[in-house]
Every structure is written in structure tokens, then in C-alpha cells.
Amino acid sequence: MQTSRRSFLKIGVIGAIALAAGGAVYRLANPPQAGRFILDGDARAVLAAVIPSILGSVMLPSEAAARAQAVDGCIERVNIAIHGLPLSTQKEVQDLFGLLALGPARRFLAGVPDSWSAATPQQIDAFLQSWRVHRIGMLQTAYQAMHDLITGAWYADPAHWDAIGYPGPIKELS
Amino acid sequence: MTNTNIPITPASGVVPDPIQAGLAAGWRVTDCSLIDKDQTLEADVVIVGSGAGGGVTAELLALAGLNVLIVEEGALKSSKDFKMRESDAYPALYQESAARKTRDKGINILQGRTVGGSTTINWTSSFRTPPATLDYWNKHFGLKDYTPEALAPWFEMMEQRLNIAEWAAPPNENNDLLRRGAQKLGIPTAIIHRNVNGCWNLGYCGMGCPTNAKQSMLVTTIPSALQHGASLLTRLRAERFVFKGDRIEQLECLALDPAGLAPSGRRVTLRARHFVLSGGAINSPALLLRSAAPDPHGLLGKRTFLHPTVISAGLYPQRVDGYAGAPQSVYSDHFLHTDAIDGPMGYKLEAPPLHPVLLSSTMSGFGAQHAAMMRDFSHFHVLLALLRDGFHADAPGGSVGLAAGGAAVLDYPIGDFIWDGVRRALLTMAEIQFASGAKSVAPVHEHAGSYTSWDEAKKAINALPFRLLSTRVVSAHVMGGCGMSDDERLGVTSSQGRYHGVSNLSVHDGSLFPTSIGANPQLSIYGLTARLASGLAQQLTGQPAPRLMRT
Numbered sequence: 067m068q069t070s071r072r073s074f075l076k077i078g079v080i081g082a083i084a085l086a087a088g089g090a091v092y093r094l095a096n097p098p099q100a101g102r103f104i105l106d107g108d109a110r111a112v113l114a115a116v117i118p119s120i121l122g123s124v125m126l127p128s129e130a131a132a133r134a135q136a137v138d139g140c141i142e143r144v145n146i147a148i149h150g151l152p153l154s155t156q157k158e159v160q161d162l163f164g165l166l167a168l169g170p171a172r173r174f175l176a177g178v179p180d181s182w183s184a185a186t187p188q189q190i191d192a193f194l195q196s197w198r199v200h201r202i203g204m205l206q207t208a209y210q211a212m213h214d215l216i217t218g219a220w221y222a223d224p225a226h227w228d229a230i231g232y233p234g235p236i237k238e239l240s
Numbered sequence: 241m242t243n244t245n246i247p248i249t250p251a252s253g254v255v256p257d258p259i260q261a262g263l264a265a266g267w268r269v270t271d272c273s274l275i276d277k278d279q280t281l282e283a284d285v286v287i288v289g290s291g292a293g294g295g296v297t298a299e300l301l302a303l304a305g306l307n308v309l310i311v312e313e314g315a316l317k318s319s320k321d322f323k324m325r326e327s328d329a330y331p332a333l334y335q336e337s338a339a340r341k342t343r344d345k346g347i348n349i350l351q352g353r354t355v356g357g358s359t360t361i362n363w364t365s366s367f368r369t370p371p372a373t374l375d376y377w378n379k380h381f382g383l384k385d386y387t388p389e390a391l392a393p394w395f396e397m398m399e400q401r402l403n404i405a406e407w408a409a410p411p412n413e414n415n416d417l418l419r420r421g422a423q424k425l426g427i428p429t430a431i432i433h434r435n436v437n438g439c440w441n442l443g444y445c446g447m448g449c450p451t452n453a454k455q456s457m458l459v460t461t462i463p464s465a466l467q468h469g470a471s472l473l474t475r476l477r478a479e480r481f482v483f484k485g486d487r488i489e490q491l492e493c494l495a496l497d498p499a500g501l502a503p504s505g506r507r508v509t510l511r512a513r514h515f516v517l518s519g520g521a522i523n524s525p526a527l528l529l530r531s532a533a534p535d536p537h538g539l540l541g542k543r544t545f546l547h548p549t550v551i552s553a554g555l556y557p558q559r560v561d562g563y564a565g566a567p568q569s570v571y572s573d574h575f576l577h578t579d580a581i582d583g584p585m586g587y588k589l590e591a592p593p594l595h596p597v598l599l600s601s602t603m604s605g606f607g608a609q610h611a612a613m614m615r616d617f618s619h620f621h622v623l624l625a626l627l628r629d630g631f632h633a634d635a636p637g638g639s640v641g642l643a644a645g646g647a648a649v650l651d652y653p654i655g656d657f658i659w660d661g662v663r664r665a666l667l668t669m670a671e672i673q674f675a676s677g678a679k680s681v682a683p684v685h686e687h688a689g690s691y692t693s694w695d696e697a698k699k700a701i702n703a704l705p706f707r708l709l710s711t712r713v714v715s716a717h718v719m720g721g722c723g724m725s726d727d728e729r730l731g732v733t734s735s736q737g738r739y740h741g742v743s744n745l746s747v748h749d750g751s752l753f754p755t756s757i758g759a760n761p762q763l764s765i766y767g768l769t770a771r772l773a774s775g776l777a778q779q780l781t782g783q784p785a786p787r788l789m790r791t
Contacts, residue, residue, distance in 0.1 A: 101502065122611025143327070150331030151339060153501055154647065194606055198686055199710070206686075206709040207345040214339070214601040221596035221614065222327035230617035232563065232596055235324030236442065239255070239450045 103156035105145045108167035113141045113216075115182040119190040120216045125229065143219035159215075162208050175205070255451050258459055259318030267463075268471040269316060272495035278507045283309035283471070284780065286491055286512040288478045288527065291357020292765035293749035294518030295457025296398070296788070297773040298465035301516075303786035304777035308470040309510060310462070311493060313523075314354035315500060316474045318458065322448030326597035329447035333361050340522075342638065342652045346708030347546060349650070350716040351520060353500075354448075355474060356458030358520070359762060362716070363445045363567040363593065364434040364454055366404045367759035368395045368767065370573075372581050376631060381725040381754045383735050391767055398766040401788040402435040402455040409441055412565030415591045417556070417621045419570045421676030422589075429572045432590075435762070436566075443564045443593055461788070475500060476508055478519065479646075481531035486743045488515050514744045514780060517722075518769075521545075521751035525640040525721035526648030528732075534741035539732050541640035543723055544650060545756035546715035547588075547626040550662050551684040553603060553613075554673030560621045562594030568760075575625075575668060576758055582632050585661030587625040588759060589669070594622055604686050604712060613682075623673065625665030627658060630720065630755030634658070637756075640721050654713070659706035662713075666704075670697040684712040717761050722751040730754075737772035748772055 117137050118126055127133045148159050165171050172178050176193045178185045185193075197209035220226055227234050234240070263269060284306040287294045294310060302308045317332055330338035335351040342349070352358035369391065377383040398404070411419060411431070419429045439453040452459050466472060475496045481488045495506040517524045525541035533540065568590055576586040592598075596617065603613055613620075629635040638652030654662075666683045673681045674694040681697050682690040687704055691697035704711070725731030728740045733752055739745040748769040750761050757764050774785035 120606045120610070122606070122608045124608065125611045125614070147327075147331075147337070149499075150337040152336050152647070154643065154645065155336065155339070191607060198606070203344060203346075203709055210345070210709070213606060217600040217610065218326075218597045221600040222325070227596065230596060230614045231559075232617055235444060235450075239442075240323045240325070 101153040101157060103145070103148045103160050105141070109160075109163035110141060111182040112163050112166045113144060115185050115190055116194070116212055117141070117216055119187060119194055120213060121220055123187070125220070125226070139223070140216065140220050143223060144215050147215055147219050159211060162211065255319050257318050257320045258452060258463055259316065260320060262463055262466055267466040268469070269466065270471070270473050271316070271475055272473050272506070272508060273475040273498040273500070273504060275495055275506050275508070278509075280509040280511065281309060281471075282511045283307045284512060285309070285514045285516060286311065286510045287516045287518055288491070289357060289518035289520060289523070289749065290355050290462055290472070291352060291457060291518060291520060291749065292359050292762050293769040294516070295356065295359065295461035295465075296766055296769045297516050297518060297748045297776075298470055299461035299788060300770065300773040300777055300785060301780075302465040302468035302470045303788075304781050304783065306777070306780060308465060309512070310465070310470060310472045311476050311478050311491070311510065312355050312472065312474045313477045313496070313500070314352070314474065316355045316472070317360075317448060319448070319450055319452050322444075322450040324442070324444040324447050324450055326447065326595055329361070330597070333448055343649050344651075344708060346654070347548065347652055347713045347715055349522075349546070349718060350714070351522065351718060355462060355472065356456045358716075359456035360448055360458045361446050362456075362760075362762060364436055365568045365571075365590070365760040366399075366402075366433040366435050366763040367757075369764040370576075370758050373755060373758050376581055377724075377754055381723070381730050382727055383724060383754070385735060391771070394771045395763065395767040397788055398763065398770050401790055402460060402766065403437040403790065404433050404435045404455075404763065406431050407434045407566055407569045409566065411569040412443070412562070413558070413560045414562035414594065414621050415566075415568065415570040417554070417560065417676045418572065418589060418591050418623060418672065421672035422572050422574070424675040425672060427572055427574045427672070429570050432569050432571055434566065434569075439566065441565050443567055445567050446593055446595070446598075473508065477503070478527050479530065481515070481527070481533065481745070483531070483533075483742070486741065488742060488744055491515060514746070514776070516746045516748050516773075516776070517739075518747075518749040520749055521718040521721045522640055522648045522650055524747060524749055524751045526642060526646075528722070528739075529640070529642055530646050533739065535732060536741070537729050539723065539730075541721045543630065543637045543754065544640050544652070544721040545629045545637045545717075545719040545753070546652060547717040547756050548629060548652075548654065548658060548662070549624050549626045549714045549716070550665055551602065551712055551714070552623045552625075552666055552669035552673060553682045553684060554621045554623070554676070554678035555616055555680045555682075555690070556619050556621055556678055559618050561618050562591070562620060562622060567593035575665070576628060581628075584664075585627050585629075585632070585635060585658060586758070587627045587661060587665045587668075589672075590624050590626065592622055592624050594620060602684060602712060602714070603682075604684055604688070621673065621676070621678070623669040625669055626717070627661045627665065628756055628758040629658070632657065637720055650718075654708055662706055662711060663701060663704070666701045667698060670694065670701060686710045717750075717756070719750040719753040719756050719761055722747045723754040724752045725754065736775055737769075746772065746776055
């Protein structure tokens with residue numbers, strides 16, 4: 067699988083059109099599976115790397131195991147949120163994570179040299195900031211998709227309401 | 241007439257659920273995600289959509305004695321389901337989980353997708369169509385009988401039916417800050433009228449009213465129609481009208497799976513004397529486009545309006561608690577009147593409810609900056625400016641088209657004329673927020689910071705690069721696309737709401753509007769469709785139309 071993705075990419079040009087092409091490349095390598103988003107290892111690795119940078123490290127527990135658990139919980143909520151989107155949008159999200167899993171795209175479009183799990187917080191922050199204000203609209207929309215999914219998933223969780231001073235809805239009716 | 245308003249009970253008791261009671265009493269409601277074979281059904285009138293236009297039409301036609309069948313793509317949810325959780329409400333009650341976007345993803349659109357449509361999840365703000373808007377329709381689209389005087393009885397009837405009145409309780413702090421800031425600057429504000437009865441002032445209108453106080457279609461017209469023999473088919477997507485000559489022969493529908501995402505494979509065919517399309521201003525034109533409805537002048541789906549809305553967040557020393565209390569109670573129309581209606585773009589000022597998912601996903605930025613902002617969640621006051629589109633050649637609205645697979649998609653480009661309005665609106669909101677005591681103000685824009693003085697904010701806003709995806713633009717008001725005019729070169733529907741060139745099709749929803757409204761549109765839809773549905777009832781039965789009323 068890895069080989070076929072890379073060999074295909076070698077004949078293309080990494081650049082402005084790479085994101086659009088990336089989705090197609092990913093689909094060639096990974097034939098669509100009934101249209102629903104699948105939280106595979108690729109998507110999980112990207113999310114685990116990006117979640118602390120999006121939320122801000124202070125929002126996460128500082129102790130390693132608790133932090134990992136909080137990130138896992140957020141990944142699960144992101145997964146649930148994606149499954150509420152139209153199937154065509156789920157496919158776009160799948161393509162985004164698939165693209166980010168491709169080595170050349172990760173290196174040249176996201177600026178993350180090694181694997182997602184080895185990326186430093188500074189590298190992730192730089193990646194997010196670059197896509198946030200990128201002149202290519204598609205990269206901006208990809209940043210915004212991650213921003214909205216991750217912040218929405220985190221702050222939907224009643225466990226995180228105390229930290230922002232939100233009491234939640236009245237107990238009698240909720 | 242049955243009184244479908246629900247008396248409130250003390251907080252210790254359980255809120256009665258009129259939908260569960262009606263189902264137990266034998267209402268004809270079918271969840272089409274559960275059907276196991278294809279079906280063909282007949283009625284006098286098939287209504288596509290159960291929101292503001294479909295609900296009013298359903299009650300009127302059912303009271304007139306017609307056999308009515310309502311098609312709804314969403315599910316039937318009711319107060320027992322409304323638990324005030326964003327994570328449940330957005331996927332269950334909104335189009336595309338509240339993440340519907342324009343084609344380039346530059347504008348986020350909030351629209352309902354449940355029985356009651358957007359009325360089930362709106363913030364209850366009720367305005368009659370502004371006279372200046374009607375005057376423009378008269379001049380530019382020949383809608384001579386759309387005057388404030390001619391429409392007044394219809395607005396009065398719907399105001400009575402839905403208990404619409406000026407909000408009597410004090411505004412919450414989030415709204416009162418708009419009043420106080422504007423007052424300091426000599427900008428007039430007023431109190432919003434709301435369609436509520438026995439409102440608990442909770443602040444969760446956007447997640448479905450848990451006490452049935454909101455007089456949405458879900459608890460008023462739809463129950464009344466069902467009590468008068470109407471049928472409701474939920475989880476059923478209207479796919480295509482089949483034409484025979486100048487008539488619609490049938491409507492082909494696809495049953496959805498229980499999640500509402502994919503067709504289940506079962507088909508439902510609906511036949512009727514007359515069809516009423518009330519799917520909202522994105523889905524109604526899309527259904528007509530899929531059906532290849534007559535469109536000799538290329539107007540179908542064009543001139544679709546959004547009230548493009550921009551956002552300014554102010555941070556205050558005191559708690560604002562923008563999640564608590566009636567979400568919208570104060571507004572200002574001052575900047576709709578500073579220029580001519582067809583001059584530089586005017587805007588309406590309002591405040592939105594602030595809940596964690598809505599605020600955290602809307603506010604720009606990430607990391608430490610975003611976390612610090614969220615820590616101050618309860619101290620934020622947010623203002624919205626709704627830009628009035630459709631009155632100037634450079635704000636012609638967007639156009640609805642079809643994506644692969646036939647799904648509706650809206651293109652909405654924004655040019656310099658609209659960006660000029662955006663810039664002025666962000667300036668206005670920042671000035672008001674500093675006047676009401678903000679410590680800092682952040683226009684919601686990827687290139688904007690948080691500013692601690694009006695001078696600093698003014699300089700920064702004037703220097704911002706305005707373009708989609710950088711400036712956060714949202715909309716909760718989709719209008720137009722099946723615009724009215726008796727001149728077929730100017731609109732695809734007549735002043736009577738009849739689709740030109742089809743003898744048995746009416747359009748009864750916000751897609752009729754030839755421009756945006758310049759105010760939250762629900763009461764415009766109620767009043768206009770009440771008049772159109774009354775005319776239709778009279779034509780179909782040969783009898784005077786019934787009147788809607790509360791008892």
C-alpha cells in the first residue's frame with residue numbers, strides 16, 4: 067500500500083494542486099468503503115498530533131497518561147462528529163487525513179519532516195498557522211475543518227465545561 | 241379549533257410532550273426509515289417540508305378539509321429529546337450537523353432539518369417584513385399587493401396564532417450590552433418580538449425547546465394539521481417531480497436510513513392534485529433543478545440570499561453568561577437606515593446565544609490564544625451584523641446548483657461592495673463593545689487580533705484583508721432562489737406563489753423572496769405563506785379559507 071502511494075506520487079508534482087490530487091491518490095490506493103468515514107491509523111496519528119496544538123496545551127491534563135486518555139477521548143468524539151456529516155463530507159475528511167498520511171504531502175505541504183507521532187509541538191503549530199492563512203483556499207478549509215471538529219468535539223464534552231466556567235443546562239430538564 | 245399550546249408545569253414536574261401524546265392518540269405519522277417495501281400514496285395536497293412555510297400551509301389546508309400529506313427529510317423529535325446538548329442537537333436537528341457550507345466552504349449555514357424545520361431550532365426572533373423591503377419588491381418586481389397594509393391582517397393572524405409579542409422580561413446581559421453600548425453612542429435599539437408562550441428564559445432555543453414554550457411549527461401548526469387528519473412522512477427525501485405536460489404527475493421520494501444520511505433503498509411515490517414546495521431556499525430550488533422544472537429565463541436557484549453575517553467578540557470584566565436567558569431580545573436597525581436601501585450595504589445588529597461548541601468552533605485561532613479565550617467563555621459578549629443583500633447590483637446573492645449525486649450546493653461569492661459593508665459592520669460592533677465596557681474586542685477574522693482600545697481596533701479593522709475563509713462569515717437566514725414576480729422574466733413564481741409554467745405547483749417558503757428581508761425571516765414566511773395558503777385553500781375547495789387562531 068505504502069509503495070503504491072509513493073510510486074504514484076513520484077510521477078506527479080507536489081505543489082498547489084497536491085491537495086486536490088492527494089484525495090484522488092488516496093482513493094486510488096484505498097478504494098472507497100461504503101462512503102462512511104473510517105477512523106484508521108493514519109487519521110488517528112494526525113489527530114493525536116494536532117489535538118493538543120489546536121486546543122492549547124493548558125487545556126489538557128499535564129500528567130502523561132491522563133493527557134493521552136483525554137486526547138483519545140477527543141479523537142473518539144471527533145469520530146462521532148464526522149459520522150454525523152453528509153457522506154460526501156465524510157469522504158472529504160477521509161481524503162484530508164489520507165493526504166496528510168502521505169509522506170511527501172506531510173513533508174512538503176505540512177512541513178512535518180518525520181512521522182506525525184515524532185512531530186514536535188512547534189512543527190505542528192507552524193503547520194497549522196501556515197494552513198490557517200494559506201493563499202490556497204483548500205488548505206485553509208482543511209485547517210478550518212480540523213479547527214472546528216476538534217474544538218467542537220472537546221467543548222461538547224461536559225467533562226470540559228468546568229474549565230471554562232460553563233455550568234451546563236439545568237439539571238431538571240437535561 | 242384545538243389549543244395546541246402546552247401549559248407549563250413546575251420545574252419539578254415532567255414537561256408534557258404534545259408529540260408523544262398525539263402519536264398515542266393515533267396521528268398518522270410514518271418514519272420512513274422503518275418501511276420495508278416501496279409505497280405509492282395519494283392525497284389532495286402533498287407538502288414538501290414541515291418548517292415555517294410547510295407548517296402554516298399544512299394547518300390551513302387541513303382545516304379547509306383537504307387531505308394533506310407532509311414530507312419531511314428530518315426526523316420527528318420532540319421535547320423529550322431536547323436535552324440542551326449541542327453534541328446531540330446539531331446532528332439530530334440541523335442540516336449537515338450544523339456544518340452546512342457554501343461550495344467554497346467560505347460561509348457556514350445554520351438550517352433546520354427536523355419536523356418543524358428551522359422553527360424548531362431558531363432563536364424565536366420575529367419581525368414583520370420591513371416596509372422598505374416591500375416597497376422595493378413593488379418597484380422592482382411588480383409585487384403590487386405586497387404592501388404593509390395588505391399584509392398586516394396576515395401578520396396579525398400569525399402573531400396571534402404563535403403568541404408573538406414583545407419580550408417582556410429584562411434582556412440577558414449579552415443582549416443588554418448591545419442596548420447599553422448603542423445608547424452611549426446615540427444609536428437607537430429596540431426589543432425583539434418572540435414566538436413563545438410561558439417561556440422559562442433558559443437560553444437553549446437553538447437545541448430544540450425543552451419546555452414547548454417556543455411556538456414553533458413542531459408544537460402548533462403541525463400538531464393541528466395532524467389532528468385534522470393530515471399525514472406526516474419523516475426520514476423521506478423528496479427526490480424528483482415527474483411532469484406530464486404542464487402538471488406534476490407524481491413526486492418520487494427516497495426513504496433514508498435511521499441516521500438520515502443515505503437512502504435505505506425503499507422508494508415512496510406520492511400523487512396529488514396539488515403540490516406545495518416548502519423545503520427552504522436551498523433545498524426547494526435544488527428539488528426543482530433535479531426535476532428539470534421549467535426555467536425559460538434561467539432564474540431558478542438564482543438570487544439566493546443569506547444576510548451574510550459577521551461577528552465581533554468583546555471581553556468584559558463582569559460575567560456575561562451568554563448561554564443563559566432568551567438568546568435574542570435586543571436589536572438595532574440603525575445601520576439599515578443610514579443609507580438608501582440600494583446604497584452602501586446596510587446591516588442589522590443582534591446578539592447570538594453563546595454555547596461552548598458554537599463559540600469555540602466559531603472563534604478563530606488555535607492553541608494558547610484559543611484556550612485563553614475559552615477560559616473567559618462566561619465573560620464574552622458577542623455581536624452579529626446581518627448584511628442586507630439583494631438590493632444592489634453588487635449584492636445579487638448566490639446561486640443554488642447540484643453537486644455530484646444531486647445534492648444541493650450554494651455558490652455565494654462576496655465582492656468588494658459586500659466587503660465594504662463587512663468592514664463598516666466590524667467597526668460599528670467594536671465601537672459599541674468598547675462603549676459598553678469591553679476590555680478587549682476581537683473581530684472574528686483569521687488575521688485579526690484582540691484589541692484593547694477603540695483606536696487600536698479601528699486602525700486594525702481598516703487594515704484587515706477581507707476575503708472568504710479569512711473573515712468568518714455565517715448565515716442562519718437562507719432566502720430567495722424561487723423569487724416572485726408576475727413577470728416571468730423577473731421571477732419563477734407568481735405573486736400568488738404559483739410556479740410559472742406548472743399548473744399544480746406552489747412554492748411556500750423563504751425561497752419566494754425576491755431580495756433578502758433585512759430582518760430575521762420567520763414571521764415574513766408565516767405571514768406571506770398564510771396568505772398564499774388561504775388563497776390556495778379557496779381555489780382547491782371553492783369555499784372561504786379557514787382562519788388560524790389560538791383558543
